[in-house]
Amino acid sequence: MNDHAGVLRIARHQPADGRRDEVAGLLRAVAESMRDAPGCFGAQVTSSDRKEEQLILVSRWQSLEAMDKYNAQPEFAGFQREIMSSLTSAPDVEILTTA
Known part of the structure; x- marks a missing residue:
């Protein structure tokens, strides 16, 4: 088993005016x-x-599969719905994988 991350997920969030602390x-x-x-x-x-x-x-x-499994959980979907009202737009998500 790898002992290092093969996948990095970078999600950039732009809070609406006055909502930075809430988003954080x-x-x-x-x-x-x-x-x-x-x-x-x-x-x-x-x-x-x-x-x-x-x-x-x-x-x-560790892998795309591990990340996808977490992202498919109802709790993560709930988080995404909750945070959207505090952002100016949808998060900009970038996935980096080991070359």
Whole structure:
């Protein structure tokens, strides 16, 4: 079994005006949930020096299958519905895999 992440999921979130703290709290909660998921090597909420208001959820996964299994859970779908009202647009999600 690999002891390193083969998949990185980078999800950029643009909070609506005055909603940054709310979005950060929601993202921290989902990051904590991800950390307990099978195949997840870690998750954290970050900010960028390029877009100061943007919040980024970075998660590291053993495989695409492990990530997809987590993303298919009803709790994750509920999180996605809940956070959308606090964002200006849908998150920009990028998946990186080991070359």
